Amino acid sequence: MDEAWRIVTDGVEKGAYAGAVALVTRRGETRLCRAAGWAVREPDRIPMATDTIFDLASLTKVVATLPSILRLVDQHALTLDDPVGTALPEFGTAGWKREVTIRRLLSHSAGLPAWLPLYLDQTGSAAYLDAISRVEPVAAPGERVVYSDLGFILLGEVVRRLTGLDVARFAAREIFATLGLRDNGYTPDPSLRPRIAATERGNETEIGMCGDRAPAFPRWRREVIWGEVNDGNCFYGLSGVSGHAGLFGTAADLARYGQLWLHGGTWEGRRIFGEELAIEATRAQAPGRGLGWRVGSPTSAADQNDPGVPLGAAAYGHTGFTGTSLWIDPSRELVAVLLTNRLYPTARSKIDAIRPAFHRAVATAIDESSKQG
Numbered sequence: 001m002d003e004a005w006r007i008v009t010d011g012v013e014k015g016a017y018a019g020a021v022a023l024v025t026r027r028g029e030t031r032l033c034r035a036a037g038w039a040v041r042e043p044d045r046i047p048m049a050t051d052t053i054f055d056l057a058s059l060t061k062v063v064a065t066l067p068s069i070l071r072l073v074d075q076h077a078l079t080l081d082d083p084v085g086t087a088l089p090e091f092g093t094a095g096w097k098r099e100v101t102i103r104r105l106l107s108h109s110a111g112l113p114a115w116l117p118l119y120l121d122q123t124g125s126a127a128y129l130d131a132i133s134r135v136e137p138v139a140a141p142g143e144r145v146v147y148s149d150l151g152f153i154l155l156g157e158v159v160r161r162l163t164g165l166d167v168a169r170f171a172a173r174e175i176f177a178t179l180g181l182r183d184n185g186y187t188p189d190p191s192l193r194p195r196i197a198a199t200e201r202g203n204e205t206e207i208g209m210c211g212d213r214a215p216a217f218p219r220w221r222r223e224v225i226w227g228e229v230n231d232g233n234c235f236y237g238l239s240g241v242s243g244h245a246g247l248f249g250t251a252a253d254l255a256r257y258g259q260l261w262l263h264g265g266t267w268e269g270r271r272i273f274g275e276e277l278a279i280e281a282t283r284a285q286a287p288g289r290g291l292g293w294r295v296g297s298p299t300s301a302a303d304q305n306d307p308g309v310p311l312g313a314a315a316y317g318h319t320g321f322t323g324t325s326l327w328i329d330p331s332r333e334l335v336a337v338l339l340t341n342r343l344y345p346t347a348r349s350k351i352d353a354i355r356p357a358f359h360r361a362v363a364t365a366i367d368e369s370s371k372q373g
Helices: 001-015 059-074 094-099 102-108 126-133 149-163 167-179 190-195 204-218 231-240 253-264 275-280 353-369
Strands: 019-026 031-039 246-247 316-320 324-329 333-341
Touching: 001 019, 001 031, 019 253, 019 353, 031 353, 059 102, 059 149, 059 167, 059 246, 059 253, 059 275, 059 316, 059 324, 126 149, 126 246, 149 167, 149 231, 167 253, 167 316, 204 333, 246 316, 253 324, 253 333, 324 353, 333 353
Parallel strands: none
Antiparallel strands: 019 031, 019 333, 316 324, 324 333
16 A cells, blocks of 8 residues: 555645545455644644544535435435425425435436525525525436535435434434444534644635625635534534535544445444445446445546546545545445545645545555455
8 A cells, every 4th residue: 555655645745735644444454544744734733643533525425414315215204216395395396396306416416506605695404495495407307417515405404304303413323323433423522623634724715616796795714714614505504514514524434434335234233224225326326426426437437537437337435625535446345535635725626636546556456465365
């Protein structure tokens, strides 16, 4: 794994991110677990450590929301092909909305817009649901993939509506406690701040995304974001808890979560969801997309910056905007975690080339090890 780690540390030296943690397991055994760089450089200086807690950003979608939905399907509380309006009557089922199913929300093929700064005008889950219910589709449901935060905000509300618990509490009870995850959770306690990686100096990225409307918003964070979720829709409008973002966690917890998938939804004899649902979630539902996960496909394989390409067609995974990623390769019984703070102190895009290079080196190391017996 020396070459894989060299690629990660080279990213620190070249300024792709302030710091990084890499963890690789094969057949449940750790093959690489190292940290480099800085978790925080201002106002304090804290080196990155292997147990540093990260804002996992969109890994929330597959580590909290996806297993929560699959748990509910396994419990027969809903089906994948239910219209979302069945659980959320406010959304509706008339016209095109009848085809906005749980399956299509999970596979980003429901036709909803990718992102809207809902917090500029709304606060609270009810207001968010009303706003999303009024948006116009950007494509017909099932027509094409549009990676959408809005869809996973809806899925978080589905969990709340069916269980009476927000996705943070439901996932903690039904998923994280069963797996024994120590640090995975939403809205981390302030006492954990010295263990948490900073994400960005203010919300500069989202300020740019909001364009002409940004100056009128009075709540922008200008200080270093540290111990709070970076995502604006989650932080400003939903108090840090959403189906699309808000989860914090460590590399070790993500690696253990990856083992759940390699074991078909069961952990140490305790079933979280059935193997048939694990198989369904990791097969292509739309080009390049399973249920939540990015999966191998002809279109993604053509893109050499797709992180999963070096791991092969059976691999699946996800990335997070703050610089996080989790990839699982069942053919190698492999879990690869790469956590960085690539927005800190300001956003950089070099991680796009580093992820596939890291995975390629990991795959090569595993394959060479296998050849040697």
